[in-house]
Amino acid sequence: MAYKILVTSQKGGVGKSTVSANLAAFFRRRMALETTLIDWDSHGSSSTWLKQAPQVGVVVLHEHLPLDKGGNRPILEARLHLRRAASSSEVVVCDLTWSDAIAAELMFEFDLVIVPTSVSEIEMATTAGFLARHRWVFDSATLRSPTLLLCPTRVTLEQLETDMFSMQRFPVSFMLAPPVLESQTARDMFQRGYLMDARNDCGQSFLEFARAVCEVRDIHNRNAALRTTRAPVGPILGRRNSPLPGVPTASKPAIGSGVLAQATASPQHSVLGQHRQRKVLEKEPASLAARSMTALGIPQFLRRMSRTAVDTKP
Ligand SMILES: Nc1ncnc2c1ncn2[C@@H]1O[C@H](COP(=O)(O)OP(=O)(O)O)[C@@H](O)[C@H]1O
Numbered sequence: 182m183a184y185k186i187l188v189t190s191q192k193g194g195v196g197k198s199t200v201s202a203n204l205a206a207f208f209r210r211r212m213a214l215e216t217t218l219i220d221w222d223s224h225g226s227s228s229t230w231l232k233q234a235p236q237v238g239v240v241v242l243h244e245h246l247p248l249d250k251g252g253n254r255p256i257l258e259a260r261l262h263l264r265r266a267a268s269s270s271e272v273v274v275c276d277l278t279w280s281d282a283i284a285a286e287l288m289f290e291f292d293l294v295i296v297p298t299s300v301s302e303i304e305m306a307t308t309a310g311f312l313a314r315h316r317w318v319f320d321s322a323t324l325r326s327p328t329l330l331l332c333p334t335r336v337t338l339e340q341l342e343t344d345m346f347s348m349q350r351f352p353v354s355f356m357l358a359p360p361v362l363e364s365q366t367a368r369d370m371f372q373r374g375y376l377m378d379a380r381n382d383c384g385q386s387f388l389e390f391a392r393a394v395c396e397v398r399d400i401h402n403r404n405a406a407l408r409t410t411r412a413p414v415g416p417i418l419g420r421r422n423s424p425l426p427g428v429p430t431a432s433k434p435a436i437g438s439g440v441l442a443q444a445t446a447s448p449q450h451s452v453l454g455q456h457r458q459r460k461v462l463e464k465e466p467a468s469l470a471a472r473s474m475t476a477l478g479i480p481q482f483l484r485r486m487s488r489t490a491v492d493t494k495p
């Protein structure tokens with residue numbers, strides 16, 4: 182079954198297309214997985230990137246979603262595109278600028294929703310508002326929610342010094358990816374190459390981000406395998422997520438335990454991830470560094486993350 186990733190946010194210019202194109206290239210070339218990119222943006226930036234850059238074997242689709250039609254039309258079309266792509270791929274990455282005309286139910290079609298956001302206060306407020314409006318999707322008690330991964334993008338070295346994510350209250354369970362750094366390299370690579378090949382901080386930060394996404398996918402796959410081995414044998418009716426009346430569902434792994442605990446305990450899942458840890462360690466001896474992480478709010482953040490359900494809903 183293909184792993185379906187939606188890269189979205191309401192704001193332009195945050196790095197959705199850059200992340201989408203480079204993540205798709207990473208999955209194909211580094212992970213050797215059959216990968217499709219669906220570009221739902223009229224600008225076609227991510228699809229153009231992959232078509233013009235040295236070929237890595239990603240299947241690239243630039244599709245139109247009838248967002249102006251409203252109602253269920255965009256979802257039905259999106260489902261069609263996804264089904265077609267998923268039949269021949271192991272990973273599908275979709276690039277979409279979100280608009281309020283899109284019904285939030287579209288997100289349930291995905292295993293993972295990545296929301297790139299810069300960490301300036303004004304952008305964080307916009308992101309918080311976007312997540313507040315879609316909270317019911319990510320905290321749904323009845324349907325299997327996609328995992329929400331916030332990806333700080335275009336982060337400057339200066340911004341690594343402040344922990345915006347512990348200051349800003351987000352109204353929803355989420356995981357936090359290591360930041361992708363702001364760099365001219367990201368602009369220069371457009372149509373020419375891939376961030377995973379950049380031998381500088383920006384390239385390194387992208388690799389850490391991409392590996393974190395792979396880890397989230399691994400968790401998803403392990404949980405899916407668990408569900409398969411524990412699921413009762415019986416007719417499959419209705420939505421994949423709807424528990425059948427009277428039929429017990431596979432038991433959920435406890436949040437914060439097992440594979441999820443391993444992931445949330447990993448410092449690379451904190452907002453400033455290994456970058457800041459490295460910076461702190463450079464400045465201070467180990468014991469002081471540990472205290473600094475506390476002062477910077479990282480443990481509180483990790484606690485908040487441990488509420489996050491990665492594909493643990495029935
Ligand atoms: N990490 C980065 N560092 C510097 N510039 C970036 C980075 N990511 C994206 N950009 C630039 O920001 C602009 C918007 O990026 P893009 O990926 O098109 O965002 P979106 O799809 O959200 O509109 C582009 O000019 C792009 O080259």
Ligand SMILES: [Mg+2]
Nearest residue numbers: 197198222226
């Ligand atoms: Mg774009």
